[in-house]
Amino acid sequence: MASLIPCPHCGVRPKEEFSIRGDASPIRPAPSAGDDAWYNYVYVRDNPRGRVIEHWHHSAGCRRWLVVERDNAASHEVYRVVDAADHAREVAP
Numbered sequence: 001m002a003s004l005i006p007c008p009h010c011g012v013r014p015k016e017e018f019s020i021r022g023d024a025s026p027i028r029p030a031p032s033a034g035d036d037a038w039y040n041y042v043y044v045r046d047n048p049r050g051r052v053i054e055h056w057h058h059s060a061g062c063r064r065w066l067v068v069e070r071d072n073a074a075s076h077e078v079y080r081v082v083d084a085a086d087h088a089r090e091v092a093p
């Protein structure tokens with residue numbers, strides 16, 4: 001069975017239309033943050049198993065960046081998909 005991603009702009013689409021960038025959980029540090037904060041933001045990643053949030057690009061559709069919350073282990077269930085701009089507003093301090 002094909003994995004389907006419900007794009008908030010285009011509707012339900014097959015995952016082959018998307019490119020995955022990676023983990024969407026790191027929060028961008030303030031411009032004045034120290035080198036350690038920027039190093040951790042750019043290079044340090046966990047590799048969790050289970051429920052994750054990731055940046056996906058709808059490269060064969062609306063070309064918007066999305067934040068996809070899904071299970072990366074057994075079920076591959078997609079729990080939530082939002083536009084990355086909306087996600088950034090949700091997590092902004």
Ligand SMILES: [Zn+2]
Nearest residue numbers: 007010061062
């Ligand atoms: Zn789309």
